[in-house]
Amino acid sequence: MVTARLEILSITRRFGGRPVVDDLSLEVMPGQVTCLLGPSGCGKSTALRIIAGVDRADEGEIRIDGTPVAGPGLFVPPERRGTGLMFQDFALFPHLSVADNIAFGLSGTRTEKRLRVRELLDKVGLVRFLGAFPHELSGGEQQRVALARALAPRPKIMLMDEPFSGLDNRLRDGIRDETLSILKDEGAAVLLVTHEPEEAMRMADEIALMRRGRIVQRGAPYNVYNAPVDREAAAFFSDVNVIRGRVEGALTDTPFGQFLAPGQADGTEVDIVIRPQHVKIDFDRGGQGPAPSPEHGVWARGIVERARFIGKDSLVEFRMEFDGSQMRANVPSVFLPKPGTPLWIAIRRDRCFVFPVTDRSPARRRAG
Numbered sequence: 001m002v003t004a005r006l007e008i009l010s011i012t013r014r015f016g017g018r019p020v021v022d023d024l025s026l027e028v029m030p031g032q033v034t035c036l037l038g039p040s041g042c043g044k045s046t047a048l049r050i051i052a053g054v055d056r057a058d059e060g061e062i063r064i065d066g067t068p069v070a071g072p073g074l075f076v077p078p079e080r081r082g083t084g085l086m087f088q089d090f091a092l093f094p095h096l097s098v099a100d101n102i103a104f105g106l107s108g109t110r111t112e113k114r115l116r117v118r119e120l121l122d123k124v125g126l127v128r129f130l131g132a133f134p135h136e137l138s139g140g141e142q143q144r145v146a147l148a149r150a151l152a153p154r155p156k157i158m159l160m161d162e163p164f165s166g167l168d169n170r171l172r173d174g175i176r177d178e179t180l181s182i183l184k185d186e187g188a189a190v191l192l193v194t195h196e197p198e199e200a201m202r203m204a205d206e207i208a209l210m211r212r213g214r215i216v217q218r219g220a221p222y223n224v225y226n227a228p229v230d231r232e233a234a235a236f237f238s239d240v241n242v243i244r245g246r247v248e249g250a251l252t253d254t255p256f257g258q259f260l261a262p263g264q265a266d267g268t269e270v271d272i273v274i275r276p277q278h279v280k281i282d283f284d285r286g287g288q289g290p291a292p293s294p295e296h297g298v299w300a301r302g303i304v305e306r307a308r309f310i311g312k313d314s315l316v317e318f319r320m321e322f323d324g325s326q327m328r329a330n331v332p333s334v335f336l337p338k339p340g341t342p343l344w345i346a347i348r349r350d351r352c353f354v355f356p357v358t359d360r361s362p363a364r365r366r367a368g
């Protein structure tokens with residue numbers, strides 16, 4: 001069995017008595033990218049800072065290649081942990097050339113250093129900037145130099161905190177892909193902190209979804225997106241429709257007919273959650289209903305309240321005839337029906353998630 005490069009064992013960090021990182025455990029294997037994903041303030045950066053060794057946990061242990069580097073009575077300083085760091089403000093040293101910036105943390109002979117700098121600049125496609133100074137480079141180019149600098153000493157673990165957030169939107173996708181391929185090439189274990197689900201899905205082999213200091217779900221991006229643990233996890237990745245119902249005999253009534261709520265006791269309130277991109281719509285055909293198409297699922301009638309153009313899609317909002325609840329559909333080809341238009345809406349049961357309502361579930365939105 002391959003040993004995990006990075007093992008985080010039950011770390012807790014409190015500020016003013018409040019646990020900001022709360023009994024968090026995680027491991028990252030060599031060559032794997034794990035994204036610590038969560039909303040602002042959930043404790044991601046604090047966790048990363050503890051792993052880097054720039055902060056200390058109150059409890060728990062950290063191991064690198066099986067060797068403890070932090071734990072009760074033990075603290076290995078950051079520079080001896082063999083980790084590469086890349087933070088949001090990846091400031092390069094302004095008075096050093098690109099080559100000297102990259103060579104900064106390197107040991108070895110001058111020739112060895114020169115070769116490594118050259119190899120990395122080749123990887124990030126910036127050999128021509130070898131002698132340039134940071135202010136002569138664009139934001140994207142500086143970011144690539146920062147990556148080269150972090151990778152230069154061949155860290156076994158790369159810790160990255162929102163490394164792309166300072167970049168222009170148009171640059172970001174390209175640089176993310178390029179960074180990913182360089183990281184894979186170097187074989188480092190990567191832990192990347194982000195609050196953007198798209199970034200995590202694009203970069204990660206594994207997503208660790210974090211909330212209020214804890215990891216609530218871990219898995220491949222596909223699984224975390226398609227099998228969320230609860231309503232909040234589903235809603236973190238996209239806007240969601242929520243149909244609230246009460247269970248009677250393992251069934252709950254919805255505008256789309258009865259839904260199974262297996263394992264839920266009578267009287268339990270449940271939320272049926274579906275993403276707007278999984279909602280289909282069809283015309284009313286003079287009151288005759290939609291054309292039968294079992295692949296689209298179960299149908300219900302709604303009245304258009306609003307339709308908005310949102311780039312390549314449009315977002316259509318409905319009020320359901322059944323109970324006045326609201327639903328939204330993302331329609332891929334731009335389609336802007338007028339308010340008041342009756343339309344049919346279909347959802348597939350296998351695209352819906354059913355969760356019992358908890359104290360934290362906001363109430364269903366109602367029209368009017």
Ligand SMILES: Nc1ncnc2c1ncn2[C@@H]1O[C@H](COP(=O)(O)OP(=O)(O)OP(=O)(O)O)[C@@H](O)[C@H]1O
Pocket residue numbers: 015016020038039040041042043044045046047195
């Ligand atoms: N040194 C500190 N002293 C007191 N509170 C702190 C300290 N560092 C962080 N916190 C608090 O801990 C919480 C988590 O902060 P952290 O930066 O880890 O969150 P985050 O998930 O990385 O958020 P963001 O994405 O906004 O950076 C916040 O409420 C923050 O105010």
